Amino acid sequence: MAKRIDVSDLNVYYGKFHAVENVNMTIEPRSVTAFIGSSGCGKTTFLRTLNRMHEVTPGASVTGKVMLDDIDIYDPSVDPVAVRREIGMVFQRANPFPTMSIYDNVLAGAKLNNQRISKRRADEIVERSLRDANLWDEVKNRLNKPGAGLSGGQQQRLCIARATAVEPAVLLMDEPCSALDPISTLAIEDLISKLKENYTIVIVTHNMQQAARVSDRTAFFNVEDTGKPGKLIEIGDTNKIFTKPDKKETENYITGRFG
Amino acid sequence: MTTTDSSATARIPKGKRRLGDVVFAGSARGAGILILLILAGVATFLLIQSVPSLMANTGNFLTSTEWDPNTNEEPRFGVAALIFGTVLAALIALVLATPVAIGIALFIVYYAPRRLAAILGYVVDLLAAIPSVVYGLWGVVYLVGELRPFYGMLETYLGWIPLFAGPVSSTGRTMLSAGLVLAVMILPIITAMSRDVFQQVPQANREAALALGATRWEMIRMAVLPFGRPGVIGGAMLGMGRALGETMAVAMILSPSLVISPFLLQSGNQTIAAHIALEYPEASGFGVSALIAAGLVLFAITLAVNMGARFVVSRRKEFV
Ligand SMILES: Nc1ncnc2c1ncn2[C@@H]1O[C@H](COP(=O)(O)OP(=O)(O)OP(=O)(O)O)[C@@H](O)[C@H]1O
Ligand SMILES: [Mg+2]
Numbered sequence: 001m002a003k004r005i006d007v008s009d010l011n012v013y014y015g016k017f018h019a020v021e022n023v024n025m026t027i028e029p030r031s032v033t034a035f036i037g038s039s040g041c042g043k044t045t046f047l048r049t050l051n052r053m054h055e056v057t058p059g060a061s062v063t064g065k066v067m068l069d070d071i072d073i074y075d076p077s078v079d080p081v082a083v084r085r086e087i088g089m090v091f092q093r094a095n096p097f098p099t100m101s102i103y104d105n106v107l108a109g110a111k112l113n114n115q116r117i118s119k120r121r122a123d124e125i126v127e128r129s130l131r132d133a134n135l136w137d138e139v140k141n142r143l144n145k146p147g148a149g150l151s152g153g154q155q156q157r158l159c160i161a162r163a164t165a166v167e168p169a170v171l172l173m174d175e176p177c178s179a180l181d182p183i184s185t186l187a188i189e190d191l192i193s194k195l196k197e198n199y200t201i202v203i204v205t206h207n208m209q210q211a212a213r214v215s216d217r218t219a220f221f222n223v224e225d226t227g228k229p230g231k232l233i234e235i236g237d238t239n240k241i242f243t244k245p246d247k248k249e250t251e252n253y254i255t256g257r258f259g
Numbered sequence: 260m261t262t263t264d265s266s267a268t269a270r271i272p273k274g275k276r277r278l279g280d281v282v283f284a285g286s287a288r289g290a291g292i293l294i295l296l297i298l299a300g301v302a303t304f305l306l307i308q309s310v311p312s313l314m315a316n317t318g319n320f321l322t323s324t325e326w327d328p329n330t331n332e333e334p335r336f337g338v339a340a341l342i343f344g345t346v347l348a349a350l351i352a353l354v355l356a357t358p359v360a361i362g363i364a365l366f367i368v369y370y371a372p373r374r375l376a377a378i379l380g381y382v383v384d385l386l387a388a389i390p391s392v393v394y395g396l397w398g399v400v401y402l403v404g405e406l407r408p409f410y411g412m413l414e415t416y417l418g419w420i421p422l423f424a425g426p427v428s429s430t431g432r433t434m435l436s437a438g439l440v441l442a443v444m445i446l447p448i449i450t451a452m453s454r455d456v457f458q459q460v461p462q463a464n465r466e467a468a469l470a471l472g473a474t475r476w477e478m479i480r481m482a483v484l485p486f487g488r489p490g491v492i493g494g495a496m497l498g499m500g501r502a503l504g505e506t507m508a509v510a511m512i513l514s515p516s517l518v519i520s521p522f523l524l525q526s527g528n529q530t531i532a533a534h535i536a537l538e539y540p541e542a543s544g545f546g547v548s549a550l551i552a553a554g555l556v557l558f559a560i561t562l563a564v565n566m567g568a569r570f571v572v573s574r575r576k577e578f579v
Binding site for chain 2: 051053081091095096097108112159162163
């Protein structure tokens with residue numbers, strides 16, 4: 001189920017603007033990798049190249065290579081749709097389908113993969129995914145109400161349920177907890193710990209404690225100046241990054257000293 | 260503190276009414292009232308003018324299909340066939356135009372390269388600029404002849420469906436031809452409305468679908484069409500309002516008769532608007548008053564459809 005991602009010499013451009021420069025990293029299966037770094041350093045940009053979502057942005061382009069196990073996902077013969085079914089994504093801003101009920105939102109992706117799900121199976125998927133996302137108790141009595149009627153944090157958990165309902169090999173999460181209260185945040189962190197037994201997980205976070213709590217490995221990104229490309233400064237075991245990182249920049253960021 | 264108090268109140272002027280505001284508010288209100296007055300005036304005119312013939316009518320105005328009001332004694336007339344024809348023509352136009360309009364709008368917004376999309380949008384808008392009499396000419400001089408063999412095929416293969424039962428009109432001047440031309444005429448408005456709502460689908464929703472592994476078509480079904488549906492329905496109903504009242508094209512194309520006939524390939528049927536245009540020059544006795552009564556019915560139908568459209572379009576605002 002879980003797959004390894006191997007990134008080599010990856011550059012991302014928005015038109016002429018060089019947004020991310022020369023990233024090399026390996027994302028291990030059955031583990032959680034956290035991306036940290038200041039705002040605007042290219043974490044979201046880089047994350048989106050891992051399931052070819054960057055192609056949706058007009059003008060965005062990529063050079064380099066991303067391997068999912070032994071498949072080069074940028075190979076012309078590879079269908080981006082197939083890549084995205086393997087590599088799911090939770091966005092920085094919650095985006096449930098406004099015209100769908102909570103129930104249908106959870107099932108949206110599952111139905112794409114398998115049009116004819118029995119009602120029993122569908123109910124099971126919905127309940128399991130919502131329980132995992134710590135949302136079940138809050139919505140079990142209004143599954144047929146629109147997903148857009150939920151609070152911001154509930155919507156984000158609904159999106160997490162929607163992404164896990166399809167059981168992807170890799171799950172990319174872009175600041176999934178930035179709109180959540182501490183209890184839901186803990187629930188999502190529990191979910192992440194549980195999911196990593198079977199999946200490969202990447203999580204972008206601005207919360208250092210969260211990175212330290214949930215991740216096995218941490219990647220630190222930084223950008224020298226606005227207008228310059230963001231870079232991967234270092235990646236390593238979370239313990240090591242948070243206690244004795246190789247680079248001075250990483251240490252400054254972790255300890256809250258900038259400059 | 261005490262000294263600044265008085266100067267503070269002096270600095271904030273009392274709410275006074277500025278001349279520009281007053282003039283603008285007044286003229287805006289005046290224009291609004293004027294529209295209402297015109298509308299009420301037209302309705303009253305139709306009502307008052309139609310009363311004499313309706314009082315004298317010896318037939319049933321709503322259920323009769325006869326039209327014999329051109330006399331000073333005992334006129335007999337009814338709008339049943341006309342209502343049927345009007346609604347039928349508009350429905351044919353709607354059924355033909357809506358899927359095409361949705362297709363064009365989706366193509367413009369999601370498939371076409373930018374340049375082509377701009378050109379296509381422009382061409383569709385141009386269709387709206389063609390006067391209806393020109394559509395009528397095109398329809399009767401060219402299109403009906405071209406459609407004739409196609410109607411023959413329809414009858415051969417689909418004749419078992421009552422709608423397409425023969426014998427096919429030898430001129431091709433049928434309800435289906437009229438509906439087809441009406442469809443072309445209402446295509447631009449439905450396309451424009453659909454294109455607008457499809458463009459408004461939030462990027463976040465489209466990305467949500469794509470990230471789940473939706474193909475472009477699945478993304479459209481999942482995120483675009485449900486979001487755009489109220490707008491498309493509103494556009495379709497506005498188009499239908501136009502088709503209901505369309506006069507010249509129908510009057511030129513259709514070879515009319517006052518019957519209630521569901522056979523689209525045979526000549527027959529007539530719409531209210533075309534009937535008024537064709538009958539008016541010949542009207543005498545209670546004739547004009549009877550035509551005005553028919554006009555009142557058309558006014559009511561169109562008003563109902565337009566209000567329905569407004570209702571649907573305004574409902575989608577709550578959704579977003
Ligand atoms: N669609 C786009 N077009 C052009 N430039 C973009 C686009 N999206 C992002 N950028 C630029 O790319 C750089 C990286 O942005 P990105 O969103 O990846 O940062 P981030 O690390 O995710 O920041 P945050 O922590 O605030 O989410 C920024 O300079 C941003 O202005
Ligand atoms: Mg970001």
